[in-house]
Amino acid sequence: MRYSALNILRQGLTGNKGWKPLWRDPTPKPEYDIVIVGAGGHGLATAYYLAKEYGLTNIAVLEKGWLGSGNIGRNTTIIRSNYMLLGNEPFYEMSMKLWEGLEQDFNYNAMVSQRSILNLFHSDPQRDAFVRRANSMLLAGADAELADEAQLRRELPFLDFDNARFPIKGGLYQRRGGTVRHDAVAWGYARGADQRGVDIIQNCEVTGFQIKNGVCAGVDTVRGPIRAKKVAVCVAGSSGRVMSLAGMRLPIESHVLQAFVTEGLKPVLPGVITFGAGHFYVSQSDKGGLVFGGDIDGYNTYAQRGNLPVVEDVAEGGMAIMPMIGRTRLLRSWGGVMDMSMDGSPFIDKTHIDGLYFNGGWCYGGFKATPASGFCYAHLLAKDTPHPVATEYRLDRFRRGHLIDEKGVGAQPNLH
Ligand SMILES: Cc1cc2nc3c(=O)[nH]c(=O)nc-3n(C[C@H](O)[C@H](O)[C@H](O)COP(=O)(O)OP(=O)(O)OC[C@H]3O[C@@H](n4cnc5c(N)ncnc54)[C@H](O)[C@@H]3O)c2cc1C
Numbered sequence: 563m564r565y566s567a568l569n570i571l572r573q574g575l576t577g578n579k580g581w582k583p584l585w586r587d588p589t590p591k592p593e594y595d596i597v598i599v600g601a602g603g604h605g606l607a608t609a610y611y612l613a614k615e616y617g618l619t620n621i622a623v624l625e626k627g628w629l630g631s632g633n634i635g636r637n638t639t640i641i642r643s644n645y646m647l648l649g650n651e652p653f654y655e656m657s658m659k660l661w662e663g664l665e666q667d668f669n670y671n672a673m674v675s676q677r678s679i680l681n682l683f684h685s686d687p688q689r690d691a692f693v694r695r696a697n698s699m700l701l702a703g704a705d706a707e708l709a710d711e712a713q714l715r716r717e718l719p720f721l722d723f724d725n726a727r728f729p730i731k732g733g734l735y736q737r738r739g740g741t742v743r744h745d746a747v748a749w750g751y752a753r754g755a756d757q758r759g760v761d762i763i764q765n766c767e768v769t770g771f772q773i774k775n776g777v778c779a780g781v782d783t784v785r786g787p788i789r790a791k792k793v794a795v796c797v798a799g800s801s802g803r804v805m806s807l808a809g810m811r812l813p814i815e816s817h818v819l820q821a822f823v824t825e826g827l828k829p830v831l832p833g834v835i836t837f838g839a840g841h842f843y844v845s846q847s848d849k850g851g852l853v854f855g856g857d858i859d860g861y862n863t864y865a866q867r868g869n870l871p872v873v874e875d876v877a878e879g880g881m882a883i884m885p886m887i888g889r890t891r892l893l894r895s896w897g898g899v900m901d902m903s904m905d906g907s908p909f910i911d912k913t914h915i916d917g918l919y920f921n922g923g924w925c926y927g928g929f930k931a932t933p934a935s936g937f938c939y940a941h942l943l944a945k946d947t948p949h950p951v952a953t954e955y956r957l958d959r960f961r962r963g964h965l966i967d968e969k970g971v972g973a974q975p976n977l978h
Pocket of ligand 1: 639820855
């Protein structure tokens with residue numbers, strides 16, 4: 563079923579009885595060509611592009627819980643491609659281009675809204691660093707625009723420009739950045755994959771890998787064993803736990819990250835704004851709530867809830883740049899488990915076990931990567947060679963000393 567204005571009209575006139583479920587609820591088959599573990603954004607996008615780009619449809623996506631119950635439905639919905647390093651920027655710019663055509667591509671309204679992202683800077687050296695980043699973005703074909711203080715005073719008069727500790731000196735705009743309705747992304751990819759014949763199987767936790775003589779021939783699940791020529795793991799915050807079932811230890815730690823939503827307000831924020839002297843990023847949803855977040859909680863956990871000191875820290879970040887936020891009431895908060903890699907960059911790679919592939923280490927920036935991650939993982943699975951924009955996302959890069967360290971601060975688990 564294609565969605566269109568005509569179809570809405572037809573359904574409206576016939577009592578809305580013709581809408582079909584977005585995906586089937588199939589019984590797992592004993593064998594598939596490819597089994598994808600994890601029906602988050604990345605797993606579903608991988609299945610979609612495998613079917614659409616490579617015509618591979620004998621595929622199952624196995625999900626422990628329900629579709630979209632992980633970070634794809636928990637993030638603060640920000641998309642951008644404002645990276646600096648060669649290993650990253652072309653990949654994220656490809657993702658941005660895929661976002662731009664996504665709704666037409668999978669015929670689903672994901673509310674892609676290129677309302678801009680603005681990274682504030684608070685000192686002259688920080689401005690210089692942002693200029694460098696902007697040049698790097700322009701070289702990769704992305705858009706970048708420097709705004710001085712006078713321009714921002716005109717555009718965003720509610721910001722606290724004269725804050726004694728963190729005066730706002732200007733900002734780096736990426737006008738094509740913005741937000742996307744996060745769970746609609748999961749639903750759109752799931753529907754597109756299902757329509758092409760992919761089996762999406764919920765409540766089907768993978769509990770082990772069938773590995774013999776260095777070859778992975780399938781998975782064990784709570785619904786029985788499933789054989790597969792290729793097994794593609796894509797479980798984000800559960801990466802460490804799931805790959806340990808294959809005897810692998812990853813350069814990844816799991817941490818919790820919280821998100822917050824206020825009561826609905828009249829339109830006040832035109833786009834996404836980030837604080838440059840601490841961790842705080844905010845946008846306004848179409849329903850009016852301010853959606854914001856900050857740093858990870860800072861301890862290893864698999865719990866999808868956070869602690870109060872970080873709530874306070876995030877609120878302080880908000881107050882530092884826009885004191886009026888202190889008058890809104892917080893309605894909701896939640897946490898998600900992040901797969902924090904040690905250089906803040908992800909992995910899309912084969913493992914040393916034949917037939918076993920790994921995608922993870924997305925830290926708290928993997929939502930914006932969803933289309934390119936799915937596209938590049940599908941490429942790797944179909945062709946057994948990395949996609950040209952994802953050649954650096956190798957599992958052995960720490961051993962080789964080829965970190966992709968955007969911040970240049972060395973290995974630590976709070977980068978992205
Ligand atoms: C609060 C918060 C804010 C964020 N904000 C942003 C943002 O603004 N912009 C941005 O780019 N990124 C953001 N992120 C990060 C982004 O959401 C993640 O990097 C990304 O969603 C991870 O990929 P995914 O969608 O595939 O993960 P998930 O949706 O977590 O998918 C992984 C799936 O694997 C399943 N699974 C786990 N173990 C098993 C198993 N054994 N068997 C079967 N299935 C299994 C899980 O149930 C889950 O559904 C944020 C994250 C959080 C938590």
